[in-house]
Amino acid sequence: MAAKTAKAPAARPVWVIGGNRIPFARSNGPYSHASNQDMLTAAVDGLADRYGLAGERVGDFAAGAVLKFARELNLSREVVLGSKLAPETPAFDVGQACGTGLEAAIVMANKIALGQIDSAVAGGSDTTSDAPIELNEDLRRILMDANRQKSLQGQLKTVLPRLRPWMVKPEIPVNQEARTGLSMGAHTAITAKEWGITREAQDELTFNSHKNLAAAYERGWQDDLITPYLGVEVDGNMRADTTIEKLAKLKPVFGGKEGTMTAANSTPLSDGASAVLLSTEEWATERGLTPRARFVDAETAAVDYIVKQEGLLLAPAYAVPRLLKRNNLALQDFDFYEIHEAFAAQVLATLKAWEDEAFCKQRLGLDEPLGSIDRSKLNVYGGSLAAAHPFAATGGRIIANLAKMLEEKGSGRGLISICAAGGQGVVAILER
Amino acid sequence: MSTTTLKSPPKSGPLYLKAALGMTPLAGKRSKEMPQRSVRLENIKTDPVKLSDYCRVTGFTMRDTLPPIYPNTLAFSLHMSLLTAGDFPFPAIGLVHVENTITQHRPIGVSEPVSLEVRATPIEPHPKGRQFTMITEVLVGDELVQVAESTYLRRGGGAQKDAPVKTGQRPPEKTKELPAIAEWKLPGDLGRRYAAVSGDRNPIHMHDLTAKAFGFPRAIAHGMWTKAHCLAALDNRRSDAFKVHVAFRKPILLPAKVELAAAEHDGGGLDFAVRNVRKGTPHLDGTIRPL
Structure with a gap:
């Protein structure tokens, strides 16, 4: 028999058709009793309604949640099985902290580009209200040891002498880096101090975030991006009437008395879910759908924030220049910059790092700084400080927003940058 | 047909007491005919916490629309208020729920206030006794969005061997x-x-x-x-x-x-x-x- 070589299809362009999310709500608010599965199903069904996906076998569905129960190991697949998508739609869970939503979209886009699938949905959900509380870790280990004993007597001998009253205390998830013991806010306070990010600059970015998001709602811009959930129609964290003066009155919450980070210029804990539809142009055309923007390329970087003392949330500063180089672009070659606002300080430190000659030469290995961006192109329809940030849901919100912005503009290019726990950064380019 | 509009859902405790009393001779003589009247409850808002508890016990995903069977659950106290009223031909306790049909014209949004109107159909013979149907109309404003029909059997007297079962x-x-x-x-x-x-x-x-x-x-x-x-x-x-x-x-x-x-x-x-x-x-x- 003649030797044969299997031939995979060549890479193809991938398009963002659109997205859907439920309004984001503040923790312990209106979604307190909704699970990740409930919220993500609502977001996916809204997407299915908008793009006629009911009963459709989509090529793949990738989604995740940062805070999830052990029993939700197959969260994405369970969402498919409860949604309007055809039950024959395969699904898998993705986890990369706050980068989950964007990384899910990257994985899906890659599969489409490689010709493995023609369409995909990427999503994410998170709830800090319905969070997993675990059995006390010491008690869990004792019970597992007991489980390994064969006799009841052996089990009792294993358990009884080791039981302590405080073991009734459950393990509650905490926002803390495992290897440094510092919260994300505490890490960012260090970054803010190191880069000299002022309180005023942070409050100004926060104010713009709220102002821009409120304006987007005002003109109905969010109508084909959001479906209401449990009576909520607007992001609960948004303060349309906030002022710089009001923001300036808040006390710092990170970095001690001299700290610059407040409850307003840091994202609050929140609940929500989002989903985006990606496909080839052909798949979209066959269904009468109009692609909004092309998913061009993506890059993920990680930094050593432990020994090398890099900023925990500054990994996008590394990811972006790599992505630019590969695509032969300069930082200024964009019409929109969608930088996830985990903290105003982290956005500003990232921008400052790109302007800094020493950082760009020594850390990034560039010949010259990336330079500054036109701030009027930054998060023009609001960012996470206003919309809030249900961890895994943020990627979907930003992709859907940027795709719509590019469609409205007619042609152009946008940069997405999302920082994540563990010193990681996920970035991507959309173009039309 | 007369309609009584209730200001708030009847409390279930007193209704059960009435239902229990209905089993005793204290209830007095019962009417032979089904009273032609309805009870109505207006602008009921869904409590998301109660809805989520309901979803956890029944297995529904909590969506932005109500589980189609949920309004029928909300109507339970109205059913009981008719069933335990003095003019009702049967004691409430001992009735057997034999059939239930829900016709949903469109999904009901979680944040849409609904009105419920409940009435009972005239008594008909059943192979094992007598039957009637509680009709629950679910409205959003004036729009009829759902009709639920619960058919009950009262075993014993009035049975007709060849009587048709309600929907088969x-x-x-x-x-x-x-x-x-x-x-x-x-x-x-x-x-x-x-x-x-x-x-x-x-x-x-x-x-x-x-x-x-x-x-x-x-x-x-x-x-x-x-x-x-x-x-x-x-x-x-x-x-x-x-x-x-x-x-x-x-x-x-x-x-x-x-x-x-x-x-x-x-x-x-x-x-x-x-x-x-x-x-x-x-x-x-x-x-x-x-x-």
Whole structure:
């Protein structure tokens, strides 16, 4: 028999058709009793309604949640099985902290580009209200040891002498880096101090975030991006009437008395879910759908924030220049910059790092700084400080927003940058 | 027909007391005819916490629209207020829920206030006694969005052997043929769990002892829980406008291991059933059809 070589299809362009999310709500608010599965199903069904996906076998569905129960190991697949998508739609869970939503979209886009699938949905959900509380870790280990004993007597001998009253205390998830013991806010306070990010600059970015998001709602811009959930129609964290003066009155919450980070210029804990539809142009055309923007390329970087003392949330500063180089672009070659606002300080430190000659030469290995961006192109329809940030849901919100912005503009290019726990950064380019 | 509009849902405690009194001679002489009147409750807002509790017990995903069976649950206190009224021809306790049909014209948003209007149809003969149907109309503003029909049997007097059963039942061999798709282990406290989220504290579902007082060997699963659990399992496989009919067969004695059997129907929709896993005894026959 003649030797044969299997031939995979060549890479193809991938398009963002659109997205859907439920309004984001503040923790312990209106979604307190909704699970990740409930919220993500609502977001996916809204997407299915908008793009006629009911009963459709989509090529793949990738989604995740940062805070999830052990029993939700197959969260994405369970969402498919409860949604309007055809039950024959395969699904898998993705986890990369706050980068989950964007990384899910990257994985899906890659599969489409490689010709493995023609369409995909990427999503994410998170709830800090319905969070997993675990059995006390010491008690869990004792019970597992007991489980390994064969006799009841052996089990009792294993358990009884080791039981302590405080073991009734459950393990509650905490926002803390495992290897440094510092919260994300505490890490960012260090970054803010190191880069000299002022309180005023942070409050100004926060104010713009709220102002821009409120304006987007005002003109109905969010109508084909959001479906209401449990009576909520607007992001609960948004303060349309906030002022710089009001923001300036808040006390710092990170970095001690001299700290610059407040409850307003840091994202609050929140609940929500989002989903985006990606496909080839052909798949979209066959269904009468109009692609909004092309998913061009993506890059993920990680930094050593432990020994090398890099900023925990500054990994996008590394990811972006790599992505630019590969695509032969300069930082200024964009019409929109969608930088996830985990903290105003982290956005500003990232921008400052790109302007800094020493950082760009020594850390990034560039010949010259990336330079500054036109701030009027930054998060023009609001960012996470206003919309809030249900961890895994943020990627979907930003992709859907940027795709719509590019469609409205007619042609152009946008940069997405999302920082994540563990010193990681996920970035991507959309173009039309 | 006269309509009484209630200001707030009737409290279930006093209604049960009335229901219990209805079993004693104190109730006095009962009328022979079904009173032609209805009770109405307006602008009921869904409490998301109660809804989520209901969804957890029945298995529904909490969406932005109500589980189609939920308004029927909200109407329970209205049913009871008619059933326990002095002019009602039968004592409430001892009525057997034999069939339930829900016709949903469109999904109801969680944040849409609904109005409920409940009335009973005239009494008709049944092969095992007499039957009537409680009709629950669910309205959003003036728009009729859903109609629920619960048919009850009063065993004993007035039976006519050849009387038609309200909407008929699937032939037993058809139910047997449906393939099992899921096995459910129903815990002994299921009746109490469902009572906590539905407000329906009928003693036959609550404890073995209280069920024994009414002739059941053990507590039995609530038919509306069983119907809800079937609908939850098939929730994404139906159209938005649809009709779901179930006939309740042998009661499920708790705890129990039962199976859901279901198959797609040729003309659209699904046929389903709940059966005892070991014996194959049918507990519920159901159909889902697009409108």
